Amino acid sequence: MEHNFIYNLINSDIVAIIAIILLPLIFVLIYALIAILGELKIASFVQERLGPMRTGPWGIIQPVAEVVKLIQKEDITPAAADKKLFNLAPYIMFVGAFAAFAVIPFGPAFVPADINLGLFYLFAVGAFAIIGIVMGGWASNNKYSLLGAMRSAAQIISYEIPAGVALLAIASLAGSLNLNEIIESQSGWFWNWYLFGGDGPIWKIFVIPFTLILFIIFLVSTLAETNRTPFDIPEGESEIVAGYHTEYSGIKFAMFFFAEYANMFVVSALITILFLGGWNSPFGDFMSGPIWGAFWFILKAFFFVFVQIWLRWTLPRLRVDQLMYMGWKVLVPFSFVCFFAIAFWAMVK
Amino acid sequence: MKDYFKRIWLGIYTVLVGMNITLRHLFAKKVTNQYPDRWHPIQDKFSGSRSFYKGDEKHGDIPPNSRNRIFLDIDLCNGCMGCARACPVNCITVETLKVVPGDNVPPLKDGSKRGLWVTKYEIDFAKCCFCSLCIDPCPTHAITMTPEFEYSTYNRKDLVYRFSVMTEEEIKEKKELLAKFQAEKKKAADEKKAKETKIPAKDNDSEQKEADEH
Numbered sequence: 001m002e003h004n005f006i007y008n009l010i011n012s013d014i015v016a017i018i019a020i021i022l023l024p025l026i027f028v029l030i031y032a033l034i035a036i037l038g039e040l041k042i043a044s045f046v047q048e049r050l051g052p053m054r055t056g057p058w059g060i061i062q063p064v065a066e067v068v069k070l071i072q073k074e075d076i077t078p079a080a081a082d083k084k085l086f087n088l089a090p091y092i093m094f095v096g097a098f099a100a101f102a103v104i105p106f107g108p109a110f111v112p113a114d115i116n117l118g119l120f121y122l123f124a125v126g127a128f129a130i131i132g133i134v135m136g137g138w139a140s141n142n143k144y145s146l147l148g149a150m151r152s153a154a155q156i157i158s159y160e161i162p163a164g165v166a167l168l169a170i171a172s173l174a175g176s177l178n179l180n181e182i183i184e185s186q187s188g189w190f191w192n193w194y195l196f197g198g199d200g201p202i203w204k205i206f207v208i209p210f211t212l213i214l215f216i217i218f219l220v221s222t223l224a225e226t227n228r229t230p231f232d233i234p235e236g237e238s239e240i241v242a243g244y245h246t247e248y249s250g251i252k253f254a255m256f257f258f259a260e261y262a263n264m265f266v267v268s269a270l271i272t273i274l275f276l277g278g279w280n281s282p283f284g285d286f287m288s289g290p291i292w293g294a295f296w297f298i299l300k301a302f303f304f305v306f307v308q309i310w311l312r313w314t315l316p317r318l319r320v321d322q323l324m325y326m327g328w329k330v331l332v333p334f335s336f337v338c339f340f341a342i343a344f345w346a347m348v349k
Numbered sequence: 350m351k352d353y354f355k356r357i358w359l360g361i362y363t364v365l366v367g368m369n370i371t372l373r374h375l376f377a378k379k380v381t382n383q384y385p386d387r388w389h390p391i392q393d394k395f396s397g398s399r400s401f402y403k404g405d406e407k408h409g410d411i412p413p414n415s416r417n418r419i420f421l422d423i424d425l426c427n428g429c430m431g432c433a434r435a436c437p438v439n440c441i442t443v444e445t446l447k448v449v450p451g452d453n454v455p456p457l458k459d460g461s462k463r464g465l466w467v468t469k470y471e472i473d474f475a476k477c478c479f480c481s482l483c484i485d486p487c488p489t490h491a492i493t494m495t496p497e498f499e500y501s502t503y504n505r506k507d508l509v510y511r512f513s514v515m516t517e518e519e520i521k522e523k524k525e526l527l528a529k530f531q532a533e534k535k536k537a538a539d540e541k542k543a544k545e546t547k548i549p550a551k552d553n554d555s556e557q558k559e560a561d562e563h
Contacts, residue, residue, distance in 0.1 A: 050381040
């Protein structure tokens with residue numbers, strides 16, 4: 001329990017568990033509002049507009065207004081839909097996104113569940129979203145929804161492989177699947193991060209190119225897993241209306257929306273943990289500690305959320321065949337080469 | 350094989366180029382004008398200069414050929430109804446009364462003699478199509494375009510602008526005056542007619558008809 005300040009703070013176990021569950025939930029709610037506003041603002045700034053300006057000062061209340069609007073909209077279930085699956089799908093998707101928060105170490109003093117298979121759990125739960133998508137797409141009884149769901153399934157299967165190999169490489173470097181141990185093995189200055197080959201003697205410079213390539217591979221494949229542009233073919237508006245959530249409205253659409261943003265944070269947190277030293281300060285012992293740790297972690301994760309939004313407003317959507325080409329012919333071989341190089345390095349180190 | 354690596358390199362390189370472009374735009378000056386708070390300064394493209402209408406801070410500059418809300422200077426209007434006739438959508442309604450010769454009438458703003466009282470001058474801007482055809486026929490330049498273009502209201506009836514400044518009492522007074530004058534004139538004509546029964550009072554009749562119409 002050394003990684004959880006709430007257990008030390010609260011004596012009662014049940015109250016502590018409820019507090020531990022609530023804390024990430026509150027964080028996700030606040031983060032989602034910030035991310036929606038960030039998306040709106042960055043989109044408009046890239047296009048040299050001002051974006052929402054009327055709701056509150058500089059439009060900062062806009063995400064609240066959007067959520068309220070979505071909640072009060074009519075919740076439509078198509079007559080021909082499979083009602084059980086249709087209603088279940090958004091919740092499964094959100095549960096999948098939120099379950100990932102169980103193992104995310106927000107700081108040296110707070111990780112909701114410090115389990116030894118954290119990395120594996122995170123990866124498994126991250127793939128949960130696809131079940132929700134396929135469920136929703138199938139149950140909608142709509143050709144566009146089904147097409148979107150099928151595309152999503154194809155895409156996630158293709159991109160899980162390079163992402164999984166990247167995880168494996170990092171796990172072999174760290175020698176652990178526990179997220180906190182992975183982060184602790186990157187402590188020290190920023191050149192100890194796995195982005196720069198991890199802790200090691202000077203001739204680790206030979207492994208740096210491989211970790212850098214691995215980082216790019218992982219970034220690209222997580223982008224594809226969250227169905228964000230340029231990999232948003234499951235919901236490509238210009239081709240298949242809105243893909244798997246064509247038939248969803250109101251609160252259920254809000255759940256999909258919410259799950260997408262939560263997933264964005266989860267993959268950003270994963271990149272941060274694996275490649276950027278998690279809650280470690282970039283400057284050794286300077287500005288480190290439980291609170292600074294949380295600050296660094298959230299800062300790094302938010303940077304990658306920003307990168308995702310930035311990429312969304314830079315790149316056009318890929319074609320399905322381009323997506324498959326990139327997944328199978330570029331990312332998979334490169335990730336294997338990098339994995340072998342890094343595993344060799346981990347062996348001889 | 351060489352092509353394969355070249356394409357991967359190009360893929361990464363072009364994405365970075367694109368990201369650099371969007372990042373520069375992210376911090377660039379925004380083009381949006383917060384419209385109701387600040388107006389867009391419109392450049393006159395034909396003359397190259399700023400427009401003739403040097404607006405105040407709120408309105409900014411408006412090009413000379415812009416077509417906005419119409420204004421009528423009632424002190425210049427001589428009631429010729431040229432504008433009402435020119436209007437393709439019949440949004441201008443004018444009613445006039447003849448000025449009685451003996452009445453002490455203030456002249457029009459440009460000094461010319463006032464021949465008609467404009468008892469009613471209404472422009473319905475809900476109908477107006479801003480064609481500017483009413484501006485040209487006006488002999489006294491009473492009707493003009495203003496730079497004002499935002500005057501939405503919650504009630505359609507509020508868009509009917511009444512430019513006549515005459516009160517009900519004044520109109521009534523003038524009507525009575527005219528009626529009295531015409532009665533006198535008719536009486537005089539009748540007397541004249543009685544004197545010279547053979548000549549019909551043609552002019553008198555037509556004049557009375559016109560007065561009735563107004």
